[in-house]
Amino acid sequence: MSKHDEKEKQDAGAFGHVTRRGFLKGAGLTAAGAAIMENGLLGAKDAAAAEAEPVVVGPGRVPVTLRVNGTVQKVQVEPRTTLAEALRFELGLTGTKVVCDRGSCSACTVWLDSTPVCSCMTLAVDVGARKITTIEGLAQSEELHPVQEAFIEYDAMQCGFCTPGMIMSCAALLNHKANPTLDDVKQATSGNLCRCGTYPKVFEATLAAAKATRKGGE
Amino acid sequence: MNRFEWTDAATVHEAISQLNGRAVVKAGGVDLLDRLKEGLEAPQRLVNIRNIRGLDRIEEGKDGLRIGPLVTLARLSEDKLVLERYTALAQAAGRAATPQIRNMATAGGNLLQRPRCWYFRQEEFHCRRKGGERCFALDGENQYHAIFDNQLCAIVHPSALAVPLMAFGARVVLTGSKGAREVELERFFVTPEQDIMRENIIAPDELITEIKVPRLQPATRSFYIKQGEKESFDWPVADVCAVLQTKGNVCLKASIVLGAAAPVPWRASKAEASLAGKVINEQSAREAARLSMEGATPLAQNRYKLAVFEAIVRRAILRQASS
Ligand SMILES: Cc1cc2nc3c(=O)[nH]c(=O)nc-3n(C[C@H](O)[C@H](O)[C@H](O)COP(=O)(O)OP(=O)(O)OC[C@H]3O[C@@H](n4cnc5c(N)ncnc54)[C@H](O)[C@@H]3O)c2cc1C
Ligand code: FES
Ligand code: FES
Numbered sequence: 114m115s116k117h118d119e120k121e122k123q124d125a126g127a128f129g130h131v132t133r134r135g136f137l138k139g140a141g142l143t144a145a146g147a148a149i150m151e152n153g154l155l156g157a158k159d160a161a162a163a164e165a166e167p168v169v170v171g172p173g174r175v176p177v178t179l180r181v182n183g184t185v186q187k188v189q190v191e192p193r194t195t196l197a198e199a200l201r202f203e204l205g206l207t208g209t210k211v212v213c214d215r216g217s218c219s220a221c222t223v224w225l226d227s228t229p230v231c232s233c234m235t236l237a238v239d240v241g242a243r244k245i246t247t248i249e250g251l252a253q254s255e256e257l258h259p260v261q262e263a264f265i266e267y268d269a270m271q272c273g274f275c276t277p278g279m280i281m282s283c284a285a286l287l288n289h290k291a292n293p294t295l296d297d298v299k300q301a302t303s304g305n306l307c308r309c310g311t312y313p314k315v316f317e318a319t320l321a322a323a324k325a326t327r328k329g330g331e
Numbered sequence: 332m333n334r335f336e337w338t339d340a341a342t343v344h345e346a347i348s349q350l351n352g353r354a355v356v357k358a359g360g361v362d363l364l365d366r367l368k369e370g371l372e373a374p375q376r377l378v379n380i381r382n383i384r385g386l387d388r389i390e391e392g393k394d395g396l397r398i399g400p401l402v403t404l405a406r407l408s409e410d411k412l413v414l415e416r417y418t419a420l421a422q423a424a425g426r427a428a429t430p431q432i433r434n435m436a437t438a439g440g441n442l443l444q445r446p447r448c449w450y451f452r453q454e455e456f457h458c459r460r461k462g463g464e465r466c467f468a469l470d471g472e473n474q475y476h477a478i479f480d481n482q483l484c485a486i487v488h489p490s491a492l493a494v495p496l497m498a499f500g501a502r503v504v505l506t507g508s509k510g511a512r513e514v515e516l517e518r519f520f521v522t523p524e525q526d527i528m529r530e531n532i533i534a535p536d537e538l539i540t541e542i543k544v545p546r547l548q549p550a551t552r553s554f555y556i557k558q559g560e561k562e563s564f565d566w567p568v569a570d571v572c573a574v575l576q577t578k579g580n581v582c583l584k585a586s587i588v589l590g591a592a593a594p595v596p597w598r599a600s601k602a603e604a605s606l607a608g609k610v611i612n613e614q615s616a617r618e619a620a621r622l623s624m625e626g627a628t629p630l631a632q633n634r635y636k637l638a639v640f641e642a643i644v645r646r647a648i649l650r651q652a653s654s
Contacts (some may be wrong), residue, residue, distance in 0.1 A: 167345055171374065172334035192337035192377065193367075214368065216361055219431050231431045234364050238337050239357075239379060282430070303563040304429025 402437025
């Protein structure tokens, strides 16, 4: 996890920031940032001297580069645009659903690098270098992800509205735990609300997908 | 949500030089975006601190644990050092919100999030905390509200991390344009009597740049319990952290803090005092739990919380005896 965070930090300065100047600045001031941390405010004065004007964008549309499902996409969005809105309205990736728009149902779950987050509470300008994976990016060309296969086989959906978010949560779990317990699956989906109450089938399907994946890998 | 400008701060200084009440900090953004979507605030600029380097460390030094404000709840809950030594903190982080939110939410933002009272969160209710005339919870829907210090405004403090952090005697380092200061969490939070419009003393141009947890005394253990209405994610109806220093099965010192009880994380002083020098057993735990609710002033719909608190306080104390 922390290694992963580290990597995220490194990339963040180099990609996806709104302007080239932002990048140069971000990279150049690393040492100054660390100095403040270590020396308290004494260091801050020196850092201030080295500092230029901050780069401010918006409130109108700004160019943002998003790495989505293995592609590089350029969009023009206002800073207030959420990642969910950018995916759905700018890129037409409507597999990601928005239900509560407040972080409390997980229907909008996507991965940033390999970490599941709520795209409704993430701003598109804040994604930076992180790789976005949506439900559309799970299948490998014609082949569905094992969790998708299992959801079909086990009838793990009714209305289907929570399903993309559920699948993103369950597939993320299998990425770092090949042999999850029922409790692990419950924990991984504990933020995903399903109004139709399909939870038991979701659990069954995910455990079956894990089993199938382990077999396939042998 | 209003339109706003956006800037990525590369350093602490770059961030604080822009902060002025109209330009506000964004860390994980989970609480801030909720407030903006509800139309409670309309800042001119968001200053993103998420990419400032060095603010996401967890380190243990001679004088204790230092936590960067950008450490996420997910990381806190999985960190080996925190799990082993400051167990209650990892437990609180791991029980808060949903897995997705824990991946985004930061420790600093968690301490500074604004109350979840449903009247406060609705633009239509101009309550005292927003400069209005009345607290709608006092004679409204108040089943999740405060049972202590609830005469003026009945919010409960929303931060799960504040509960163990206060029990551990943590401090926050606040860095602003005039310099840095260190404040005990105990003095950081503000009661409605002190100032009804705010929950803490941070200034508009200050950042939390570090959270410091003092080194634990030997033979000190901690435990956190959260009781929600359902098993999957939920806000607590009651939560508690008990930090006990023991010799054999005798309690030398107890620190017990309640969450979801009052507008600030609530220290159960009488319960703490009653345990000092006592053998930890069912009887002493029961007595401490009873004392933790002494002086409570429940509202029309939240008297049930007293029994819930008594149960979890007792269990949190007894867990130390059995561990
Ligand atoms: C469904 C759901 C369930 C939840 N359940 C729980 C729960 O059970 N327990 C719990 O504790 N929380 C819960 N939360 C709340 C969540 O934990 C907080 O919203 C989150 O921790 C805020 O952190 P953040 O980094 O996203 O803060 P932000 O939204 O970025 O910031 C919050 C506030 O703090 C300020 N700020 C942030 N960092 C700093 C800093 N370093 N210095 C100065 N100012 C700063 C911002 O300006 C803002 O005003 C829940 C949220 C959701 C959506
Ligand atoms: S739509 Fe994002 S969490 Fe509900
Ligand atoms: S299948 Fe309908 S909400 Fe889950």
